[in-house]
Amino acid sequence: MDRALKALGAAHEGSVGVLLADGSEPGPVYFDVGSGPYVPSSTKWHVYDGRYGRPRAAVLRGSCSCGWRGAAEYPLDWTALPADKPLYEVDVDLSGPIADYEAHLSVIREGAAPLPAELTDLLTDLVRVLNGLAVEEPLVALKALADLRYVIAQVGPEAAYELGGHDVPLKVVATALGTSEAAARTYLNDYLHP
Structure with a gap:
């Protein structure tokens, strides 16, 4: 990933x-x-x-x-x-x-696809807390990151398959992610073929 x-x-x-x-x-x-x-x-x-x-x-x-x-x-x-x-x-x-x-x-x-304000706030808080934990309690930070990887591994493929099921063009995916089509293809393939 x-x-x-x-x-x-x-x-x-x-x-x-x-x-x-x-x-x-x-x-x-x-x-x-x-x-x-x-x-x-x-x-x-x-x-x-x-x-x-x-x-x-x-x-x-x-x-x-x-x-x-x-x-x-x-x-x-x-x-x-x-x-x-x-x-x-x-x-x-x-x-x-x-x-x-x-x-x-x-x-x-x-x-790029706008994130809901609630999700943006949640991610901002998460980054702040994880940065603090990395210094104060690095084992807790690593455990939290391991849990996040698990969540990503569960939700990522589901979202990627939904895009494929709806025949969303790669150009639309790339624009929504704010990246190139080649990078978007790599990103989706990493979820679809881990």
Whole structure:
């Protein structure tokens, strides 16, 4: 189940994306660390600084692992940026791309199935109590989590089978969960085929 929950969350991981001067989105930058089977790479915005033969970013924009890209572009003024320093050491304003990504997340959250206020309050209280128990009485916290896993194992398959019985499209399930169709499929399959 933990794998499925990670997939749900990973469907909307945000980052600051880049475009090159020709308007293309570059692939990962690979780092030469000598011989060996593993070649590290990165797609973080700051590696596109034009140094050591790397591509040089022309603009920044919001980006999400679901494939969404922000429409707003934030140009990098290379006349004001030092050519001899890595971008992560320079004061670059990332507030625009980050705000765009957060707006994207708001749209995703608004489309998700709303939980009843009573359930939201109950879950909030549960998290607060479990966090306290994890510090004060960790064995009690683990026992409570074991009991919750039992409840999840009982209710999850029932809900997943109901969705299948009503032929609810995967796109609707993904939107309700606030995730991608691939992550929603993994989530449902973990209940249907434990």
